[in-house]
Amino acid sequence: MILIDTNIFLELLLGQKRAAECQRLLDAVSRGEKEALVTHFTVHAVEATLRTGEPLTIFLRNLDHSLGLYIYDTDISEEMAAGLLSEKIERDFDDALQYYVAKKLGVESIVSFDEHFDGLDIKRVEPRVIIEAHD
Numbered sequence: 001m002i003l004i005d006t007n008i009f010l011e012l013l014l015g016q017k018r019a020a021e022c023q024r025l026l027d028a029v030s031r032g033e034k035e036a037l038v039t040h041f042t043v044h045a046v047e048a049t050l051r052t053g054e055p056l057t058i059f060l061r062n063l064d065h066s067l068g069l070y071i072y073d074t075d076i077s078e079e080m081a082a083g084l085l086s087e088k089i090e091r092d093f094d095d096a097l098q099y100y101v102a103k104k105l106g107v108e109s110i111v112s113f114d115e116h117f118d119g120l121d122i123k124r125v126e127p128r129v130i131i132e133a134h135d
Contacts, residue, residue: 001035001036001037001070001105001106001107001108002034002035002036002037002107002108002109002110002111002125002130003036003037003038003039003098003101003102003105003107003109003110003111004025004026004029004036004037004038004042004069004111004112005042005098005110005111005112005113005114005117006041006042006045006046006094006098007112007113007114008022008025008026008111008112008113008127009022009026009038009042009046009059010046010049011113012026013046013049013050013055013059014049018113018126018127021126021127021128021131022127024127024131025111025127025130025131026062026066028068028130028131029066029067029068029069030062030065030066030067030068030069031067031068032067032068033068034068034130035068035070036068036069036070036111037069037070037071037072037101037102037105037107038063038069038070038071038072039071039072039074039097039098039101040071040072040073040074041074041094041097041098042098043060043063043071045094046059047059047060072101072105074097074100074101078100078101078104079097081100082096082097082099082100082101083096085099085100089120091116092116095114095116095117098110098112098117099117099120099122102122103122107122108122108123109122109123109124109125109130110122110123110124110125111124111125111126111127111130112124112126113126
């Protein structure tokens with residue numbers, strides 16, 4: 001299982017330069033061909049960025065209908081642990097929370113364009129790596 005970071009969704013939803021790569025990964029997850037995890041923190045971050053309208057509705061509908069995607073809710077004690085971890089690993093809270101959940105659930109990699117995940121004991125990969133391994 002992989003953990004998908006916030007920037008993968010935003011890359012696609014904001015139509016940025018690597019949107020097609022993200023779309024292929026998320027399509028494979030949606031069809032259940034690849035299992036993935038996303039934190040509810042990520043869902044809220046995307047919601048806050050999109051704010052309103054049809055793109056937001058489509059995003060939430062796609063999450064709800066994705067066969068291979070699991071949404072993980074952290075509780076306050078886990079968020080406190082991630083906050084403490086952020087100091088230890090010298091990352092900001094959102095990266096520390098993603099890493100904390102990835103460690104807790106034993107994911108094989110964090111899919112992200114964020115190089116802040118580099119140097120941790122869970123490898124960071126970009127969507128193309130997962131897509132190439134899947135094809």
